[in-house]
Amino acid sequence: MFTAMMQDYQQELGAIRELLKKNQNGMSVTDISKALKKNKNTIGRYLDILLISGQVDMRTYGMAKVYTLSQRVPLSAMLSYSKELIMVLDDEFRIIDVNANFLTLLHLSREEAVGKNISFLQSPEVDVHELLDSISKEKKKAETTVTFLVKGKEERIFHQKCIPTVFDDGGKGITLVLEDVTERILAEREIRESEERFRMMAENIRDGLIIFENGKTVYANRRIAEITGYSFKELWTMNTLSIIPQECRDEVTRRIRDIESHPESPGDLKMWIIRKDGEKRFVYIRINAVRRGSILYNFVVFTDITELKNQEAKVRESEQRFRMMAENIQDGLIIVENDKVVYTNHRINKISGYSDEEMMTMGLHGTIIVENVSGGMADAGLIPLSEKTKIEEIIKSVEPDSGVPGEFRIWIRRKDGIPRFIHGKVTAARQGSVTSTYITIADITDFAERENALRQRIDALQDLLR
Known part of the structure; x- marks a missing residue:
């Protein structure tokens, strides 16, 4: 008897749906009652059931209510063509339907999933505990983010929507819609980590x-x-x-x-x-x-x-003091670093007749060390070839920072050709990888000439006494 009543009930609902399908513009309760020759109250109850289950839509025009058949996409079609992962559950969390994308994630066949309570679902690849927790009755949310740990692979992250669902028979459930947002979430995470690394670097630089x-x-x-x-x-x-x-x-x-x-x-x-x-x-x-x-x-x-800046100022002040001292001493001064003349004072210019620029251009090869000079030449630059080896040995013999200078006395030739007799002292100092050689030059030509004149007179007297 109960079965017969349910069949009649479904037939009546089917008749109303078929009638509304033929009348696309909609019908009122009175119109449907007349067409089916049924009591208006009975038709009203049937329409309420169809309205709750989502099978019909209702629009109000003043006091009148007009019903039309709802335009619904079949659930099976929605599940098949959607790129999201979709699972339909009843109010007891039994799986009513599930699409292929969800089954692929779970590594299960349709037969292994449909009809089973999701709490007892055993996936060989995916841990579904976070999914269960997110849809539990105590923690149900409209939208959230869930993470699946896939065995042997990286985590998969989904944006989850829980949509309340009413079935054709009036039963209630939920539809889970999962959108794969793994790439977006991981990219956002990488950006945050990159920003944090940048911030740590920026906050710790000088x-x-x-x-x-x-x-x-x-x-x-x-x-x-x-x-x-x-x-x-x-x-x-x-x-x-x-x-x-x-x-x-x-x-x-x-x-x-x-x-x-x-x-x-x-x-x-x-x-x-x-x-x-x-x-x-x-x-x-x-x-x-x-x-x-x-x-x-x-x-x-x-x-x-x-x-x-302050150190540079101190260095400049030190250099200025040094230059003031060097420019006011009676002796000429040559400073050599890495075989290059880096400084000459004005006194050496007067002694040699060469300017600072000329002395630096000539370098040691034009002053102290004479190289690649043909045998037919007697002199080159300031220093006679005959004194070349002697000067080289003196410079090499001076130990940096020893405090014991090397000394020499030689005749040189000025730029204008005038010979001058000089007394030189060589000292050296090392700072890091740079060795600086300091050569002071005193012009003792007058002393040498007086000494030579005195020697000549002594020689003349000795000749007279013989």
Whole structure:
């Protein structure tokens, strides 16, 4: 008897669906009641069942309700053609239907899945515990992200939707729709990790770094705050030129405009800045640009070179003191490094008749060491060939930093051909890989001439006494 009632019930529902199929514009309860010759209340109950199950649609026109057959895509067709992974469950979590994509992930056949409770599903390749947890009654969510660990392979990540579902018989369930977002999630993860690596590097370098995106500041490391003494908030709100000394602003402004006129070309400038505490620091700024489509990134690197600047100033002061001393001594001075003349004072210019440039061009080969000179020549440069070996041996014999100088006395020939008698002393000092040889020259021509005249008189007297 019960079976017969259910058959009649299904026949009545089928008759209403068939009637609505023939009347595409829709029908009211009264129209359907007249057409099927049934009681309006009975037809109304049947329509409510069809409406709840999603088999008919209802539109209201004033007081009238018009019913039409719902336009539905067959579930089997949706499952077959969808690229997503789809599984339909009843309210007891039994698998009603599942598409091929989902079965491929689970490594199961359709017979092994359909009709089974998902809690007892045994996949040989995939751990489905996270999926079970995400759709459990206690933790059911409309949308979430689930991860499947595939044996012997990397993880697969899916965006999951749980869609409440009503079946033709009025039963309720859910439809799981999984979209594979593994590549997107892994790419986002790689970007985050890359950004974190960049941030760690940028925060630990000794240089300040500011990144601009189309002229807008998007990043600054903490070293910038350390160099300037200002907080990030203060730097963003203040006028940049306010940290530049007044006397330098015009030049810095001009250089900045030059750089801005060629935004994609690298540029640099060196300038003094005034820290928040009033201390002056000297910074070296490099600006580089990278374009990515419509976005122009400018990377501005600040290096505090105050100590280097101060050291350079000390070196210059030391060099100036040395030059003042060297230019005011009575002796000539030649400094040789790696067989090259790097310095001569004005006294050596007077003794030799050669300028600084000529002495440096001639080098040792034109002064102390004479090479590749034909045997028919008596002299070359300042030093007579006869003295060449002697001078070479003296220079080689001097040990760096020994404090014991080498000495020589020889006749030289000035640029104008006038002979001069000199007394030379050779010392050496080593700093790192560089050995500097210092040769001081005293012009003792007058002493030599007086000594020679005295010797001649003594010789003449000795001749008279014989």
